[in-house]
Structures are given as structure tokens and as C-alpha cells.
Amino acid sequence: MQEQVKNGDGIIELKGLTKRFGEIVVLNDISLTFEKGKTTVIIGPSGCGKTVLIKHIIVLLRPSSGEIYFHNQRIDNLDERELGKVRAQMGFLFQGGALFDSLTVYENILFPVKQHTQTKDTRKLDEIVKMKLAMVGMDGFQNYYPARLSGGQKKRVALARAVALNPEVILYDEPTTGLDPIRADIINELILKTQKELGVTSIVVTHDMNSAYKIGDRIIMLHNGKILIDGNAETFKNSTLPIVQGFIRGKVSEKDLKSLQVSFEDIKIDGIQ
């Protein structure tokens, strides 16, 4: 069922990745290769380990066992200083944007630029910010503080910050969650545009199937910490697995339905009528 990636096309490789939090196994022996220049979407129900997986790719979390490779270089065992150089080649869009509240939009976007380059020319820095903001349709918001922006605007500014250093890989953690369908589609279009114009490798974690179909060259579904299915939109539509069909259609399983069968009248607490 898994798609084979040709040798040399893979930019990021996970080998036997396992993550445990105490006794709970969140990721269980996952091996994956992400293809260069393609958009890979990881889907799955909430709590299945999608965000944990994407945080491992940029080594914000260290695996309990297994290895992570970027450009065939093992990165999960590097120290934070060495990882800094690797992370500068990746952009990470957090679920809530994670913009710095105490900095303006302008300063937020320049944060990675100032940390990794020696550019001091104000005019050049202004141009970088203007270009990145124009790319996400937010030019003119330079002097706004994040608190004054809406949820969708925050994500767009966060995307502009994520691409500020022209990374090779962009990781998106639930980019459309919490947005109305139109704002969500704007983000989808931006992901497609970013991939097309910058030629980046995108890895998107989502539970929004419309988004997955629209942007994904490859879609992977996680279930109970393991890869359940790996293919493209057609593979998913044609899958006969009940879990996959249930997830695509947003239909609750019989087991979950049973757990909801308890009536409010059945719940009686002593002393309360």
C-alpha cells in the first residue's frame, strides 16, 4: 500500500520512528521518506500523533527510538546549536501561528532573518518584509501587533515568517483549523502557491479532508501511531477500509456511537433529582 520513493528523491527520511510519553506509545515504528518538491499531507483523527510526528521532523521533539535524516544527514542526534543550522532550512507554521505578541508583524517576519543573516541595510530588510507579506496578501500590516489580527491573518503572517529565510521544507501544523471555509481555502491556495513559486517541499498535518485532497500530492493516514494508508486522493476515495471511509465522510464509528448511548436520565447522582 505504501508508495515507493525513488532513491535520491527523498529530502527527509524517518526510520523506525517511535515516540513514547511514559507508557503511552504515540508513534509506533514509523518509516517514511518525504519526496523533494512535493506536498505530503498527513491526516488522522485528533490525538493520533500527527503533531508529534511533524515536531519530530524539525527535532522539536526527540524520538524514543528510530532515526531522522535530512539530506541523508542524521539530525535527531545533533545538539541544539547544530540543529539551529538545519532548522534554518525549514519553516514551521504552528497551529495558532505562534507569532511573538511583543513584536510587530514587521519585527516578527524579520526575526529569523536577523538571527541567521548579517543584513543591516534597512531598505533591504523593508523590501524583504514587504515581499513576504505581499505573497500572503498582508502587505500594509507591517506595524500591527498580532493581538490586532484575526485568526486567518495571524496564520498568513506566520506563513510569511516561515518562508522568510526561503526554506527548502515547510511544515504546516493544522493550517486550516479554526478558520471558516473561505479563510481555510485562502490558506490552501497559499500553500499551493508557495509550493509552486518557491518549489519547496511541504509537509502538512491536517484533519481537513477538503484541504488534503486539494493540496496533497501524497496523503498518509495515521491511526493508533502507525501508518494506516499511504497514497493519493484516489487511493483514499477507493479505499474499502471502514476507518478510512468513516474519516473521509466524517461519520462516527459504531463503537464511538455506542459510547454515546448513555442517556442523561441514566446518570443519577445521589441526592440530586
Next chain:
Amino acid sequence: MAELKQQKGSMVEQLGGATVRMVGNCGRFSRFQADSLVASFAACFRPATYPLIWNQMLAIGVRSVPVVMITGAFVGMVLAIQAYDQLAGLGIEEHLGVLINLSVVKELGPVLAAVMLAGRVGGALTAELGTMNVTEQILAVRSMGTDPIRYLVAPRLIACLFLTPFLIIYADFLGMIGGYLISVPYLGINSRAYWSLSAAGVEMFDITVGIAKGFFFGAAIAGVSCYKGFHCKEGAQGVGEACTEAFVGSFIIILAIDFVLVVVFKAIYASIWPIKILL
């Protein structure tokens, strides 16, 4: 009962679990402090960090001047009122100046200024970093290839370390003024006797010791507050708890450091005393 026992484990298991957690926390705390000190030392030689340090110095130092001065002034005033009756009973009320000024510069000025800073600065640092932690902003700093300890902790630690001694000078100064205003104009002690006895009783060493304590207190406040902010639990309650723990932790550490420093400085004073007589 059996269920409860199974859930919570036996007493030995609970004790063992608590010990393991405590050792783990001590290790994390020590490692965080070591990383912070190394990052702060490196930041002193990185001009790119200077603007961040100036900003923190403004927030931590300059804006704390009024509260620290008020604290100092009241300490001096209260000491004068409290001690007057005892000294007057012995007929040595002119010595009030020595008592007030020595207490203020050696102990009360530094300790109370540091406690005030632990509340004002420590609380703000923990709340700010704690909120950044729960909204994934610290993770965002890491994801962009920057060490959050270097970017967030080092400027705060440097600002606290260098400005707490200056704030103590303000507290001492106002403590002396407050003590004087109550002793001389209000209690009617002879001004000349007040100052000449104070000058004879308070040595340069006493003032230096009080100010030197500020470096340690400043480092303790920043160290504990930043650590609590970085390791706070999720949610508004988590940030609130972290702020409380940071204040209580800083307070206790300030008192403990004060005790150790008193012992150390006393030993230093005893060892230089014979040389001083010769000079």
C-alpha cells in the same frame, strides 16, 4: 480501597516517585542555570544582543526605581520609630543613626529591595515567558534555529544581575534619608551627632557587602523566574501557579543566599581586620 491503592500505589512507590521527580527537577533546574550562565556570558560579547539587554534593563531596572525607593524610605522610617524608644531608654538615642544606617546598608536595604524585585520583576518575567511557552512562542524561537535561552533568558539575566546592585543603592539612599527625616526633624535628635556617629559606625565594607549581595540576588531572581516561565504547565492556571512558585522560590533563595553571604563576608572581614589596623 484496593482500587484506590492500585491507582495511587503504595506509600513506598509514592515516596520513590516523588524522589525521582525531585531529583529530575533538580537536574533540569541546574542544567537550565548552567546553560543560562554560559549563554549570558557569551551574550556579553555579542553586540547583536545589546539592544535586547537595553530593553530588559529599561523594563527591569529603570521602571523598578520608584518601588525600590519607596521600599527603602519606609524601611528607614520604620526602623527609626521602632528603635528610638529602646535607645532613648538607655540614653544613647544619638546612636540611632548607626543602627538605622548599618541595618539598611547591610541587610534590610538589599534584602527588601530584592524581595520587592522578586515580586515586580520576577512575576512579570515568569508570566511573560510562561505565556510564551503555552502559546508555543518559545517553541517557535527554537523552530527558527535560535536558542531560546540565548534570546530570551540571557538578556533578562544580564539585566537583573547588573541592575539589582544599582537598585539596592537607591534603596539604601532612600533608607538613610527616611531614617534621617524621622530621627532628626521628628524625634529631635541632634543632626551633627546623628551623622558623625553614623559615619564612624558604618564602614565602606558594610556598604560594599550590601551592594555586592545584589549580584547574587539579581541572578537568583532571573534564574528562578525564567526557569518557572519555561517549565510552566498549560493554561491560565499553569501560568498563575508558575508565577506564585517563582515568587516563593525567589524569596526563599534570596534569604538562603543572604545567610550564606553573611557567613562568607564575615569570614572575609575577620581575615582582613588585622591588615586594616596596620593600615
